[in-house]
Amino acid sequence: MGRLQDKVAIVTGGASGIGAMIVDRFVKEGATVIAADINEDALNKASEKENVYGMKLDVTSEEGWKSLTKDVQEKFGKIDILINNAGVSTEKTIDELDYKDWEFLNKINGFGTMLGMKYTVPYMTENKKGAVVNLSSITSQVGMGLNSYSASKGAVRAITRAAATQYARNGVRVNAVFPGVIQTPMVASLESSDQALAQINAMTPMGRLGKPEEVASAILFLASDDASYITGVELPIDGGYTAL
Numbered sequence: 001m002g003r004l005q006d007k008v009a010i011v012t013g014g015a016s017g018i019g020a021m022i023v024d025r026f027v028k029e030g031a032t033v034i035a036a037d038i039n040e041d042a043l044n045k046a047s048e049k050e051n052v053y054g055m056k057l058d059v060t061s062e063e064g065w066k067s068l069t070k071d072v073q074e075k076f077g078k079i080d081i082l083i084n085n086a087g088v089s090t091e092k093t094i095d096e097l098d099y100k101d102w103e104f105l106n107k108i109n110g111f112g113t114m115l116g117m118k119y120t121v122p123y124m125t126e127n128k129k130g131a132v133v134n135l136s137s138i139t140s141q142v143g144m145g146l147n148s149y150s151a152s153k154g155a156v157r158a159i160t161r162a163a164a165t166q167y168a169r170n171g172v173r174v175n176a177v178f179p180g181v182i183q184t185p186m187v188a189s190l191e192s193s194d195q196a197l198a199q200i201n202a203m204t205p206m207g208r209l210g211k212p213e214e215v216a217s218a219i220l221f222l223a224s225d226d227a228s229y230i231t232g233v234e235l236p237i238d239g240g241y242t243a244l
């Protein structure tokens with residue numbers, strides 16, 4: 001029996017990188033997984049796998065969330081797990097940023113995460129049980145120069161704690177993970193620069209980047225009943241970067 005046997009999970013940004021790895025891992029552990037993403041082409045590929053249902057979603061759309069959660073409830077009878085993973089990044093400095101950049105990043109990473117909880121937690125509450133894992137980032141804890149991205153992930157960090165305390169008596173646990181630099185399409189430009197890569201590796205006690213499967217494993221733990229007395233935690237997955 002899998003660690004998520006018969007659970008119904010929604011994974012946003014499930015068509016790429018860390019999200020795609022979470023989808024695979026959850027299915028292996030017995031879950032039915034809704035991969036929700038804005039990228040329809042990548043979603044179609046993800047949905048070819050057994051027990052994976054691709055659904056198009058822009059996480060910033062209230063209407064989109066309303067209709068997706070209603071469809072999932074009608075089709076599968078419940079929602080057990082939400083992984084707020086969809087995200088976007090920028091390397092712009094403060095000098096280069098304008099309001100449009102700020103709004104774009106914060107709307108998807110921050111507001112999108114809040115909307116996910118707003119529309120899934122009521123279904124979890126009906127069963128007095130649920131688990132949410134939000135994707136923050138070590139850039140919300142240390143200065144890595146990713147300005148508006150860091151701010152948006154700081155919002156994820158804060159709202160995770162607020163939601164954990166608000167929903168604890170509804171039986172819904174809310175935790176956050178803080179990945180370091182993980183090998184996905186999001187960091188492709190960093191990986192292609194020998195200098196940047198050497199700098200990150202030098203600052204990471206383990207001396208290497210993380211792999212999407214290493215993030216998926218930690219998220220699996222927090223989403224599963226193995227973490228039944230854990231809520232509001234901030235778990236770094238960073239090869240020791242923030243321990244320095």
Ligand SMILES: NC(=O)c1ccc[n+]([C@@H]2O[C@H](COP(=O)([O-])OP(=O)(O)OC[C@H]3O[C@@H](n4cnc5c(N)ncnc54)[C@H](O)[C@@H]3O)[C@@H](O)[C@H]2O)c1
Nearest residue numbers: 013016017018038039058059086087137179181182184186
């Ligand atoms: N890769 C890293 O180093 C790293 C580090 C810390 C945190 N994170 C976080 O992990 C999460 C996953 O990142 P990744 O590295 O796998 O990136 P990725 O670019 O490979 O995947 C992000 C996914 O989010 C989807 N997405 C973007 N905007 C969306 C929207 N409006 N609605 C729905 N889906 C949308 C994209 O289509 C894509 O499939 C993000 O929240 C990211 O900020 C990544």
